Amino acid sequence: MSTLLVRQARIDGALTDLAVQDGRIVATGADAAERLAGAEHETLDAQGALALPTLVDAHVHVDKTTWGGSWVSRKPMSTMAEFIAADAALQQRTRVESSVVSRAGSLMRHAISRGTRAMRAHVDVAPPHGLLNVEGVVAARTELAGAVDVQIVAFPQMGILREPGTAELLAAAAASGADFVGGIDPIGVDGDMERHLDIVFGIAREHGVGIDFHLHDEGEAGAREVLAIAERTRRLGLEGRVTLGHVFAYEGADPETFDRMNRAVIDAGITLVTVALGGEPVLPVYDLRDAGVPVALGSDGVRDSWSPFGNAEMIERAHLLAYRLEVFTDEDLQHAFDIAAHHGARMMGLPESRLRVGDPADFMLVAGEHAPQAVIDRPVPLAVLKGGRVVARDGVFLDA
Ligand SMILES: [Zn+2]
Numbered sequence: 420m421s422t423l424l425v426r427q428a429r430i431d432g433a434l435t436d437l438a439v440q441d442g443r444i445v446a447t448g449a450d451a452a453e454r455l456a457g458a459e460h461e462t463l464d465a466q467g468a469l470a471l472p473t474l475v476d477a478h479v480h481v482d483k484t485t486w487g488g489s490w491v492s493r494k495p496m497s498t499m500a501e502f503i504a505a506d507a508a509l510q511q512r513t514r515v516e517s518s519v520v521s522r523a524g525s526l527m528r529h530a531i532s533r534g535t536r537a538m539r540a541h542v543d544v545a546p547p548h549g550l551l552n553v554e555g556v557v558a559a560r561t562e563l564a565g566a567v568d569v570q571i572v573a574f575p576q577m578g579i580l581r582e583p584g585t586a587e588l589l590a591a592a593a594a595s596g597a598d599f600v601g602g603i604d605p606i607g608v609d610g611d612m613e614r615h616l617d618i619v620f621g622i623a624r625e626h627g628v629g630i631d632f633h634l635h636d637e638g639e640a641g642a643r644e645v646l647a648i649a650e651r652t653r654r655l656g657l658e659g660r661v662t663l664g665h666v667f668a669y670e671g672a673d674p675e676t677f678d679r680m681n682r683a684v685i686d687a688g689i690t691l692v693t694v695a696l697g698g699e700p701v702l703p704v705y706d707l708r709d710a711g712v713p714v715a716l717g718s719d720g721v722r723d724s725w726s727p728f729g730n731a732e733m734i735e736r737a738h739l740l741a742y743r744l745e746v747f748t749d750e751d752l753q754h755a756f757d758i759a760a761h762h763g764a765r766m767m768g769l770p771e772s773r774l775r776v777g778d779p780a781d782f783m784l785v786a787g788e789h790a791p792q793a794v795i796d797r798p799v800p801l802a803v804l805k806g807g808r809v810v811a812r813d814g815v816f817l818d819a
């Protein structure tokens with residue numbers, strides 16, 4: 420753990436010093452230098468750069484990225500079955516070229532260099548892959564411990580019921596490194612909501628892991644899934660341990676359904692996650708803020724078989740969220756930033772980094788005046804600190 424004096428950082432419009440010790444901010448302002456007087460420490464001169472909390476990627480697929488490898492050309496695809504088949508085929512091809520641990524690690528280093536402090540990684544678990552992807556991401560997490568906090572979701576990308584053997588693999592993953600068990604479209608992909616939920620909730624209870632669903636089902640089916648998951652969550656006492664990603668049921672929901680889903684989600688302590696992808700539905704985060712529903716933000720797939728887009732840069736994701744929802748006031752841009760920084764931290768059970776005394780020293784130095792400007796400018800961080808240690812400079816990850 421390094422002891423560090425950060426001088427002349429811009430916080431809330433004023434220049435101030437920060438004293439960092441044992442991974443935390445221990446003093447600010449005039450007290451900072453005094454606090455470290457007599458203690459051996461390094462000094463980092465921010466030269467007026469803006470200090471901002473680092474960000475949390477609440478939903479990313481690091482295992483099947485081709486990041487750092489050769490370019491993949493994609494053919495036109497339209498159905499979910501085509502995408503899922505192409506995904507499995509590309510993963511088997513890329514596995515020959517490079518391992519999951521090297522590709523996942525490469526993307527994670529990039530994300531850290533752009534200001535990511537933590538991520539929840541959805542990792543494919545399916546008969547064609549067995550537990551290889553989970554093992555690869557567990558290894559990458561171990562390599563990068565101290566630079567980023569990683570939670571792993573065992574994710575049944577190909578469905579559970581439609582791919583026999585998946586349920587057993589999910590249970591094995593939950594017993595060997597995965598922190599969460601995932602699910603996917605219980606109706607749309609698996610065609611039997613109750614059996615799908617029985618398996619996912621059963622594994623969660625048996626192995627003491629949380630639950631994180633992908634829900635792309637829209638309309639009445641999607642709403643039914645949200646309500647059924649919330650009801651089970653409460654019934655089984657799993658409040659605070661369940662997350663729902665995408666939740667396209669919110670797209671075009673009538674006011675009554677919108678309110679019903681919100682009440683169910685709040686009562687069950689569920690967090691929603693949106694990813695603000697191209698043409699797909701994005702959660703109405705400003706309406707959900709007003710309704711008191713917690714929403715976090717993720718970057719989803721990055722340069723994998725599903726899409727060449729994505730880069731796991733969370734400041735860009737906050738930008739895309741604000742852009743998609745067409746907001747422009749500082750207050751709304753700040754909210755997009757807060758979702759990426761604080762809501763994700765809360766979802767992962769991490770202490771928030773708000774640059775206060777006692778907060779974890781997880782922050783970055785960037786060009787600009789304040790967070791709303793950063794959401795627009797998407798600056799490459801001049802320095803990224805994790806637990807008080809400088810882990811990246813000028814967009815380059817620093818090996819420990
Ligand atoms: Zn996903």
